[in-house]
Amino acid sequence: MVKRYTSLAYKAADDMIFGKSVYPVKAELGLEVGAGYVTAEVNYAPRPEAGVSKEKLVSEYRRLTTDIMARAVQIGFPAVSLETEHVEQMTNNPDWGGEIAHVQKTILEEYHEEYGIKCGLRHTPGDIRENRDLLALIGDKYDVLMESFEAVADAGADFLSIETMGGKEVLDYAILRNDIPGLVYSIGCLGSIDMTMIWEDIRKIADKKGRIAAGDTDCSQANTAMFIAGGLLDKNLAHTIAIIARAISAPRTLAGYEAGAQGPGKDCGYENTIVKAITGCPIAQEGKTSTCAHADVMGNLVMQCCDLWSNESVEYHGEFGGTSVQCWSESLNYDAAMLNVATETGNAKMLRDILVLSDKYRDPQGYVLAYDNAYKVAESIAKDGDDLYLRAKNAAIACCDILNDADSKKLVMSKFEINALNDAKAALDAMTDESETFMSESVEKYKAEVAVFRPDDNYKF
Amino acid sequence: MDIDPSKILVRYNVAKEKAQTPEEMAAELYPTAEPARTICAAIFDGEEDDVIEGLEKAIEGGADPVALIDDVLMVGMKITTDLYDQGVIFLPNVMMSADAMLEGIEYCKEQGGAAPKPKGKVVCHVAEGDVHDIGKSIVAALLRAAGYEVVDLGRDVPVDEVIAAVKKESPMMLTGTALMTTTMYAFKEVNDRLLESGIKIPFQCGGGAVNQDFVTQYELGVYGEEAADAPKMADSIVAGKGLAQLKEQFHKH
Numbered sequence: 096m097v098k099r100y101t102s103l104a105y106k107a108a109d110d111m112i113f114g115k116s117v118y119p120v121k122a123e124l125g126l127e128v129g130a131g132y133v134t135a136e137v138n139y140a141p142r143p144e145a146g147v148s149k150e151k152l153v154s155e156y157r158r159l160t161t162d163i164m165a166r167a168v169q170i171g172f173p174a175v176s177l178e179t180e181h182v183e184q185m186t187n188n189p190d191w192g193g194e195i196a197h198v199q200k201t202i203l204e205e206y207h208e209e210y211g212i213k214c215g216l217r218h219t220p221g222d223i224r225e226n227r228d229l230l231a232l233i234g235d236k237y238d239v240l241m242e243s244f245e246a247v248a249d250a251g252a253d254f255l256s257i258e259t260m261g262g263k264e265v266l267d268y269a270i271l272r273n274d275i276p277g278l279v280y281s282i283g284c285l286g287s288i289d290m291t292m293i294w295e296d297i298r299k300i301a302d303k304k305g306r307i308a309a310g311d312t313d314c315s316q317a318n319t320a321m322f323i324a325g326g327l328l329d330k331n332l333a334h335t336i337a338i339i340a341r342a343i344s345a346p347r348t349l350a351g352y353e354a355g356a357q358g359p360g361k362d363c364g365y366e367n368t369i370v371k372a373i374t375g376c377p378i379a380q381e382g383k384t385s386t387c388a389h390a391d392v393m394g395n396l397v398m399q400c401c402d403l404w405s406n407e408s409v410e411y412h413g414e415f416g417g418t419s420v421q422c423w424s425e426s427l428n429y430d431a432a433m434l435n436v437a438t439e440t441g442n443a444k445m446l447r448d449i450l451v452l453s454d455k456y457r458d459p460q461g462y463v464l465a466y467d468n469a470y471k472v473a474e475s476i477a478k479d480g481d482d483l484y485l486r487a488k489n490a491a492i493a494c495c496d497i498l499n500d501a502d503s504k505k506l507v508m509s510k511f512e513i514n515a516l517n518d519a520k521a522a523l524d525a526m527t528d529e530s531e532t533f534m535s536e537s538v539e540k541y542k543a544e545v546a547v548f549r550p551d552d553n554y555k556f
Numbered sequence: 557m558d559i560d561p562s563k564i565l566v567r568y569n570v571a572k573e574k575a576q577t578p579e580e581m582a583a584e585l586y587p588t589a590e591p592a593r594t595i596c597a598a599i600f601d602g603e604e605d606d607v608i609e610g611l612e613k614a615i616e617g618g619a620d621p622v623a624l625i626d627d628v629l630m631v632g633m634k635i636t637t638d639l640y641d642q643g644v645i646f647l648p649n650v651m652m653s654a655d656a657m658l659e660g661i662e663y664c665k666e667q668g669g670a671a672p673k674p675k676g677k678v679v680c681h682v683a684e685g686d687v688h689d690i691g692k693s694i695v696a697a698l699l700r701a702a703g704y705e706v707v708d709l710g711r712d713v714p715v716d717e718v719i720a721a722v723k724k725e726s727p728m729m730l731t732g733t734a735l736m737t738t739t740m741y742a743f744k745e746v747n748d749r750l751l752e753s754g755i756k757i758p759f760q761c762g763g764g765a766v767n768q769d770f771v772t773q774y775e776l777g778v779y780g781e782e783a784a785d786a787p788k789m790a791d792s793i794v795a796g797k798g799l800a801q802l803k804e805q806f807h808k809h
Contacts, residue, residue: 511578
């Protein structure tokens, strides 16, 4: 039985800052995360043709890792962390991921030994727990996934992460129908149940191998909502609905920490500021320097409390300024240098607030995720921390309340966004306060409406 | 510390928002005669039960169930998709309207024992090795809403299966979606295998890591930047546009 969070790690929102966390973590080659400085976390994807064989993939990662480290020492950066998000071949064949982790760690060790540069390596196996038509969260695929974690931990990956997909089969249905109870159920309940199961096992592997069970992100659900929502003029999802999904994702990502994760949380978890307020664990974030991967509407704001600063992902290829990983790692490192100067000169809170104010009123999503409001969402989660349903519902309601209380002269929402928000709030107000009632009614409702939802096969209720 | 954000950013979505509500705009487009008007409104609202109730009344009043599909259900759906194309309503409205319309079509087919001829047939799939299918689901729904028959092969579809389906179904267009850089590589193989078989249909590719540069590397590929491009591309094919013209129209970068 995991212990749920019922209080916050920070006494006040203003105590939260980039580069510092209550509980820093330390990697093997000198890198500490959340210990007073921000470090770049470089992400990358192999070229499409590299996936055809193990040899080609290993070679691809050897080249790009060397490129990143060479650029780091050429420009004089004191630390760097790398994240390898597996392509499916690397997780389905645990020895592939293991060999790549070994090759990468060996290169990091060589640079650490020669230059003293502090290094970290995160490996993120893919969530392969799916069959052709259905999620398969429990069973043979789960066993292969755990073998993959063992292999990369054995080979030297400091930080173990994953982007789990529990609840996604219902989310994909609910998000396209503005179904707010469906978001609470898929993200807040099903996602948290799956997170609790898998992170207990990842922590066991990390402890056995002397590695760090880092953290998860609700990429498969809240980011799906955010990307469907898109930019200001896109018409695929109201941004007020996207931020409600994001708020609900915070208690879901929190469940990973309750089951054993220690941070740094995954970069694309835009919910991480809320989570950090509760756990005090370090987080990775991405924003203005991840435009190689996607656009968001809060690129500066999301730096506010980061401990690692990431570019999300970039395909490995040539650019005018070097290879893509060199260019983006350089930009990340310059960002980190700026943040660290602010810390060293006593201006960290000033810079944090400048970053926040440059985006806070750009969009409802940034408004709610600004650290002062994120802290309020965190409080609502901890209030009913022991109840997965209630804390998810609380987060959604807190999100609506923050937007409804917003200074309308500063955060100006469209009529469409306001209508969607009002509809969502009405739906939330109509929801029961009884967890058991909600869970039993939801399982029947979505079994009837979502053909691929197989609760008995996938969730340990 | 706080600021007046007006010099920092512009909320263009608010600035460009139309004075009329979507409901008011839709109401101006509904047919005037009943029960078509009520059924179209029910489709716009995504109210499946109201659609069926309206159809029941229409059939009781002597309407031909099969004719109702083209004359009423598709009209109501087109109002919804037109307003979506104009940026007045959002995707979930279209999805809920499509659900209501498809339920109405099934009801009419049951009552009439026949179905009208679709505008064309499209085969949709997610690349082999890739299980991310929400984009494909949106594409399929938008195509169906526009009156096309969709053969949905699902996700993680082996190349052999894609080729076999195209040979069996003879679609006017094939769509492929992928999230990952490594899985989208299967599109090239699909392209090569289609050409080997002498099949030259447009192969619309899009999703996550897919970009125009990649899609232009193979002959049949046409890049679909948005899911909403799928029905537009199908309409262009129906209008007689060939591969080169489709690339000219949809390769925006």
